[in-house]
Amino acid sequence: xxxxxxxxxxxxxxxxxxxxxxxxxxxxxxxxxxxxxxxxxxxxxxxxxxxxxxxxxxxxxxxxxxxxxxxxxxxxxxxxxxxxxxxxxxxxxxxxxxxxxxxxxxxxxxxxxxxxxxxxxxxxxxxxxxxxxxxxxxxxxxxxxxxxxxxxxxxxxxxxxxxxxxxxxxxxxxxxxxxxxxxxxxxxxxxxxxxxxxxxxxxxxxxxxxxxxxxxxxxxxxxxxxxxxxxxxxxxxxxxxxxxxxxxxxx
Numbered sequence: 001x002x003x004x005x006x007x008x009x010x011x012x013x014x015x016x017x018x019x020x021x022x023x024x025x026x027x028x029x030x031x032x033x034x035x036x037x038x039x040x041x042x043x044x045x046x047x048x049x050x051x052x053x054x055x056x057x058x059x060x061x062x063x064x065x066x067x068x069x070x071x072x073x074x075x076x077x078x079x080x081x082x083x084x085x086x087x088x089x090x091x092x093x094x095x096x097x098x099x100x101x102x103x104x105x106x107x108x109x110x111x112x113x114x115x116x117x118x119x120x121x122x123x124x125x126x127x128x129x130x131x132x133x134x135x136x137x138x139x140x141x142x143x144x145x146x147x148x149x150x151x152x153x154x155x156x157x158x159x160x161x162x163x164x165x166x167x168x169x170x171x172x173x174x175x176x177x178x179x180x181x182x183x184x185x186x187x188x189x190x191x192x193x194x195x196x197x198x199x200x201x202x203x204x205x206x207x208x209x210x211x212x213x214x215x216x217x218x219x220x221x222x223x224x225x226x227x228x229x230x231x232x233x234x235x236x237x238x239x240x241x242x243x244x245x246x247x248x249x250x251x
Contacts, residue, residue: 007076019050022075026068026084027051034064045092047219049191063089063096065194065219070102071166080106085168087194087219095215100195100202102168111172111199119175119202128204129177129231135238137162139170139179142186147246151185154245155238167227171196174229175203181231183239185246187224190217197227206233210240 006022027050038044038056046054047065064086069075071082081104088099098115113119119126136159140148143163152161162179164170167188173179175196197207197214209217209225217225226247228239 003076003078006078017049020072020076023050023069023072030066030068030084030086034066047191047221049189049221052221061090063092063219065089065097065191067168067189067191070168070192071164074165075105079165081164081169082106082166083168085192085195087191087198089194089219092219093215094190094194094197094217094219096219097194097198100198102172102195102199104169104172109172111175111196113175113195113199113202115198115202117202119199121176126175126203129175131204131232133177133180133231135180135230135232135235136160137179138239139164139173139182141165141167141170141182141184141188142246144185146249147185150245150249151183151242154242155183167192168196171200171207171227171229174205174231175200177203177231181235181239182229183242184227185243186226188227189221189224190219191221193227194219197229200229205229205231206236208236208240210243 008021009018010021010024043058043060044056045059045063049067067085070085075082084103086101087097089096100113102111138158138161140161140163170182174182201207207229209227226243
């Protein structure tokens with residue numbers, strides 16, 4: 001699709017954002033597959049960015065928290081760094097997520113995780129991250145210029161910052177150890193991070209929502225929370241300070 005076709009506004013999503021064509025097409029394709037699975041296994045509850053919450057074949061468990069296009073701004077501009085994120089949970093909160101899947105369209109990489117069993121990249125088990133590493137390279141999401149400026153001061157001492165534009169992919173860079181940490185400078189919906197946080201956690205990374213418990217983060221499309229992840233747990237407070245600085249910059 002040409003960028004002007006990808007970015008054509010076709011409605012408003014359940015979370016209040018404008019729905020563009022590429023979001024709608026991706027969600028329609030994904031829901032068709034999920035609906036078939038629901039029919040086979042006897043019902044499930046879908047939480048998706050555009051449609052919101054839907055009971056398929058009677059609803060109930062499992063809960064599927066999906067973001068058909070994570071990194072929508074990249075996708076509609078034609079920048080290849082975006083992903084599909086799918087998380088499966090046995091309850092309505094982040095702590096209930098037990099399966100995670102992220103497909104990276106730029107590289108074709110597929111990240112998967114199962115609670116308590118580990119994580120995989122393209123079917124190969126990912127090793128645990130080295131938790132003693134320095135915080136040298138940090139992935140930034142929600143990089144609005146004024147927030148970025150404030151957060152950069154709080155991250156003084158970090159060697160480099162990277163801005164991918166897709167929360168799920170940034171979490172996966174921490175899972176693999178490609179980045180030493182990531183910090184979201186804007187509130188994230190659970191569908192953006194449900195799969196990625198499990199993948200990172202199963203690799204031994206510390207994933208947090210500063211100020212509130214990660215486990216109670218509701219699987220919906222209206223709650224927004226800030227999220228951080230790091231390979232060295234001692235850096236979690238450092239990243240939380242960057243979040244605080246970014247929020248203060250909003251005035």
